[in-house]
Amino acid sequence: MDPTLEMRHIDKSFPGTRALKDVCISIQPGRVHALVGENGAGKSTLIKIASGALQPDSGSVLLRGAPVTLNPRTAHEHGIRVVHQERQVAPTRTVAENLVLHAPQRNGLGLVTRKSIAAEAKARLDRLGVDLDLDAPASTLTVAQTQMLEIARAVDFNAACIIMDEPSASLHRSEIGRLFEITRAIRDNGIAVIYISHHLDEVMQLADDYTVLRDGQQVTTGQTADTTTSRLIEDMFGVGSWLRREDLITGECPVGDVAIELDHVSFGAAVNDVSFSVRHGEVLVVTGSVGSGAGHLGRLIAGAIKPTSGDITVAGIRPLRRDRAARAGIALLPADRKRQALMLDRSVAENVMLAEHGIAANPLGVPRRGVTRAAAVCRALSVKTADVRNPVRTLSGGNQQRVVLARWLNVASDVLVLDEPTVGVDIPSKSEIYRIVRQRAAGGAAVVVLSTEYQEIQSVADRVIVMRDGGIVGEIPGADATESAIFDMELGSK
């Protein structure tokens, strides 16, 4: 049988990076194909090509054996559906209306009625064994239910290939079983599934086939029955391509006074009675899945939000206002680079100098003083840019992240809060960021890294705090913070 979707020798470059190199992948009907790789490995580029959102530079896409040129419309007509990571429902409309949002069935008179919508919606849900109240507004659903709604919406009667982009990322671990059931139901309807995840335990449990991407290249492809989790890890990260803990942490680091102290801190329902401290010269990693409260901790320490109860002391002040905290040298690298950190249309120089309030743009451009300074900082972090007066939008993800980091290294910060610092960043940039983090710690800075990437945690952490449901469930020394140790602690089995 011809594969539902086949991609042959796909190449794709962005300015400054080669996102995909000679990738060949074939997706069979009635099977779950896991696409595995770190952030920035090329997974999202590949699915954008599969769904027609991007065109490959070279290579071909075949549907059921026939070569096609895809754009978003033709991809949809051919039955390719993407369930995105971000939820995309119309919150004020009902479940039934959301299900048939794109092309509701008409009745004999050619009209769309409540009845015709309900009938189609029910048939769609029943096919996947999903139980949702058809008349409930989408805004009343839980995150997991919303996701089921979106999956059911994607799996219409025309669907041939469902692409699920990190579907487990926003789910609590207890909800993943349900996701697996639905995914298997889709597969058993003869539909091909591309399942993207970097949680290898999920891949081993759910997928029939797998492909590992690393740095834009296809490392391995095959059946999950023929591989093991440890082999997948090796494929994902490569041997030797990664800055290992031994390379980053050399000898004993002298640890200084307490720099950050949290005393019974709560923030609404998201953070619940958390206490810990971080010393100068120390890198603390806080980890936990979405909803664990780890993300809020970073914003609390940086003064971007105020605790509802408890005391925080950072660098000798109580960080209750972000502007004062920033002036006291508390750096914050937010998780969402584009939305929370960069002025995309403005120059690299202005973005570097943002935290310093140092340069005013005038109609002639960025003042020379700012250009010189920014260029020097960028050189120190090896930011690849032809001219720091160019918009930061033109840089690759890794270089953009270095710009944000450069912003805070430009003002002498001795407390660094880094929220998922290497999301969407290429491997050389990752290593560079880890090197800088350790270097700043060695120079006496207190560093808090919020991370969910096991490899990252092992590379940089002196200590690891594991969070779940807003509270701390345990602490592990960095050297012992293996994937399974963290995972067990999160599940509470130890």
Next chain:
Amino acid sequence: MTVDTPPRPDISGVQRARRLVSPALKDNLQVYIPLIVIIIGLAVFTNSQNANFLSSGNIKQVLVAHSVLGILAIGQTMLLVAGQFDLSVGSMVSFGAVLTAKQLTAGVPESMAVLIVLLVAGATGLVWGLLVALIRIAPFILTLGGLAVFASAAVTLSRSTTIPIPDGLLWLQSGSLIGIPTPILLWLGALVVGGLLLHFTRFGHRLYAVGANEEAAFLAGISVVRVKIIVFVINGVLAGLAAVVMAGRSGAGDPHVGGGLELTTIAAIVLGGASLAGGRGTILGSFLGVLVLGVVTSSLTFLNVPNSYNQFVFGAILIAAVTVTATAELRRRRTNAKRR
């Protein structure tokens, strides 16, 4: 190439020129040059039909007539750069003009009357700023409400009639310095101060940062709340100044005189390169936008085209300008997308 300069092989004159023209300057020139061409072209053409057009008398008259708009445009540009805007300035001009006239006819000393108008307008800006910054009301809706409130207050205070100012504010009506009428001087003064503030101070830099990405500005340590409040107050005070100029120039407090000025101002600013989405715009660009409007209005009068066509021609220029800008932007995105 002289001996002293470091060797820079393979750089042609064109490339060197490109290096000198920074990307930001290039963007700005793409806005300024067409506007300057329109202004000069239209002025030269009209002058060839009627040689009085470029007489110093007419130039002064055009500038005086657009000084109110020009002063409003300065504050509004700062608001737009920070991603905010204020629709209430037009009716604030009406209200302020009536308030000025009312005070002067009641015998309040001139300087006191002017100060009170500036204070009232500044306080109004403060209220808008507080509401926008602290409880995050959308400026559009809020100042639309303000527009209605002050339009009505102007009519109520004046009992729906124009209040003449028989012998007040003569320095505005006929005063001048080295031959330049006072309203123009005030406008130029505000331009210089506004230009310095927006383009050469930290405050100006923060306005761009807040407009370009508010969340990023906040997390980088900029006090977004304070920046928003201050810019609304500045805009309010400038609206008060515009009201006083309006009252003095026309020698009366007309309760309808500012009607529609807010939209004309925003149109001129957008023509000058600002974006309603924030993060873009320059004082010089907005000045050129106001000048285009002035030259169009005056030219049509000189060419004996009925007044009713003024808005038509200006509107057509605005539509053409934003169409050209949007097309260029779209093309840029497409080429970027292809490369991506």
